Amino acid sequence: VELVQGLQDQFRNQYESLPEDQVLERCLYVGEKRFMFTVKLQDAFNDPRLYASSRVLPIVEELLGKDCVMQSFGAVSSFPGSPIQHYHTDHAPLFMESGSLNAFIPPYALHVVVPLIDLNEQCGTTALWEGSHKRPVFAPGGEDREGTDGACFPYPQMGDCYLMDFRIFHRGMPNRSEKPRTILYIVFSRKWFQDRMNFEGRSRLPIDIDKAEYEKIPDEYRRLFINAHPG
16 A cells, blocks of 8 residues: 555656646547556656566466566546546457457456556446457457446455456446546566557657666566667
8 A cells, every 4th residue: 555655646746737738748548538648667656566566477477478578557547527438448359350269369468457546436447347358259249338237347445456458348437536546557468469559659658767767677677678668
């Protein structure tokens, strides 16, 4: 909790407090009153307890291989009054022409999601369709795409995290509270994968870290940062 409190304080000071025009310039618009920030890895965010948690990283490595890498690092903020988000996955199937074979492909990327506030029904959460990443077609099948039938609703507290396969169907729920709902995300992937759908041709960096901060990364974890290009 202490670690996440420091992340929350830094995020509020550096990002949530920005004027709306600067938010629009620096962020990817991912739904009404919803913004995806690329968070600069510095100070509280440049902490091995976050990107290389002794509890989480072994699970990531078991799913993606010991040579997995960080693909992107950022946050999504759902501001007060944000409605339900569109129904989506974060990446299309790797092989669109393969049809049902995509259901048998092992994971190639996943999110580690760290909420910066306690999630509850008032501020909302992300509706997840469990198992939808293993469906044989590019659709969850049977659920109401305009609603949340069949979804589960995780309500982690500060200090908790959860993992999402990159292919899972999900949608952000409305924020009916008076404060932004911010979740930090770290995307890990197999070494060969590159997320060109969410970052190709955009000014946003997948990983934003400067040379001085990069030098602070312990040698044992620098392998995770091969997609970073510190300036």
